[in-house]
Amino acid sequence: MTPQQQMTYANALQIIKQGQSDIRSGENLQAQRPTTLNPNKDLKPLYERGELMVKQGQAKVRLAQQQMIELLTAVQDQQINNQAVxxxxxxxxxxxxxxxxxxEQAAMQTLENCRNAGYTNIFYDGLYIITELQSSKALPEVHNATYDTFIQADGTQFTVKVPLSLKLVKDETTAEYTFRYDNESVFEGEKVALLAIEVIAPGSGSEALLSVRGLDLNTQRLISSVLFYIADASQVLSPTAAAPIIGVESTTEALNTPTATAVVTPPRTVPVSVIVNDSxxxxxxxxxxxxxxFFETVTTGNSTAQSVLIADLIKDTLLNNSALLLVESDYIQRSYLGTEALSSSATATLTITSNAxxxxxxxxxxxxxxxSLEIGTVTLHF
Structure with a gap:
């Protein structure tokens, strides 16, 4: 209930108590009988007054009860609506x-989000391409063009920097991994964010999901996430990515009649929308x-690209619409370690498993x- 609704409920409850008191008083008046000291006393006015008090008390109770019913119904409707929302x-x-x-938009928004979170050192370490066939850093020309885009978006803030030879190093004593780089002494004691830039193409065509995120280099915590659907990402995808399928229609005209061609659009592999039901x-x-x-994400999919895509979709909406704490151990694992297991800073796991x-x-x-606790369902609409 809102404060106003609580006040209305309390007032209605008080009116009910007053009405019940009036009813009892009226019934007491109606119960009066002649006494031995005054056997001829006219009790009719008392009876009439008592009858009136009972009726008035009953009216108060009915009115207040109706108010309470309407109020509780409104509260219930609001709760149902809030649950649906x-x-x-x-x-x-x-x-x-x-x-x-x-x-360009992702660069500007991500840098702003990181700066708003208190990061003045934001590391650029390249763009990763994830397809059915590969998971690797982009070609040098794409790498350099992406860096230029972030530098331009940074403007005179000078927050975008390049870590020299960034890599994960394992502590032989604790068996834990930490990021090390040649120029780390320059940033000692300062908060550092790492850009996670991925172009994910789960199908054989040129469509892709652009996922640009920022994470804390030390804690692995996710800071920012920006997503875009790219209908044609061929300029950044590997040359091995397949071209759109071309179909040919036959004609019944003469052999020298030009054949008509039709472009057959491949099935979409990046969803139009994501429905998360947390009833x-x-x-x-x-x-x-x-x-x-601190949650890490584990996703099952038909391919690495599909698993990464689903995980990035979920992390994006949870980061931007809830206060859950998310860590990017999955990104660090695939981008900097490969098959070797990473000691994650996560204390819990969000597992997204396929049903159908x-x-x-x-x-x-x-x-x-x-x-474990089942949170709800995730449905992808294409």
Whole structure:
């Protein structure tokens, strides 16, 4: 209830108590009988007054009860509406842009988000391309062009910097990995963010998801996420990416009649929208824990590209629409370690498992006790 609704409820409750008191007083008057000291006393006025008090008291009770019913109905309707809104608050549609406009907008927004979070050192370490056939850094010309875009977006802020020979180094004593780079002494004691820039093409065509994120270099915590759908990302994808399928229609005219050609659009492999159903508001409850978890994401898909795409979609909406703490251990693992296991800073896992075509279940599991909680479903619409 809102404060105003609570006040209305309290007032109605007080009126009911007053009405019940009037009824009791009226009934007492109606119960009066002649006494031995005054056997001839006219009790009719008392009876009439008592009858009136009972009727007035009953009217007060009925009116207040009706007010309470209307109030509680309104509160229930609001709760149902809020639950419906909350259940769908993590759903979203992907924005489509050309690649060049998308990377420029993503650069500006990501740098602003990182600066607003207190980071004045934002590392650029390249762009990664993830397709059905490969997962690797982009070619030098793409790498350099992307760097130029971020430098231009940075303007006179001078927050974008390049770590020299950035790599993960394993501590032989603790077996934990930390980022090391040649010029790290320059940034000692300062907050450093790392840009995670990925072009993900789960199909054989040229469409892709551009995912630009920022993460804390030391804690792995996700700071910012910006996504765009790119209908034609051929300028950054590997040359091995297949071209659109061309179909040929036969004609019944003479042999020397030119044949008609038709472009057959391949099935879309990047969703138009993502529907996250959290009907029990568990994401909000997990976000409000006194000792919050740090969640990493684990996704099952038909390919690495599809798994990465789904994970990036989920991380984006959770970061931008909830207070969940997310870590980028999956990105660090595939980009800097390969097959060797990473000691993650996560204390819990969000597992997204496939149920059927384009339908997934999201489960939260705490590392400390292996307790799991089914949060809801994720549906991709193409």
């Amino acid at each position: 909350t259940a769908e608050k993590y759903s979203f549609e992907l924005i489509e842009q050309t690649y060049q406009i998308a990377i 029990n508001q568990l994401i909000e409850k997990l976000s409000g824990l006194a000792n919050p978890y 075509d384009n339908d997934y279940t999201m489960i939260a599991e705490a590392h400390e006790n292996d307790r």
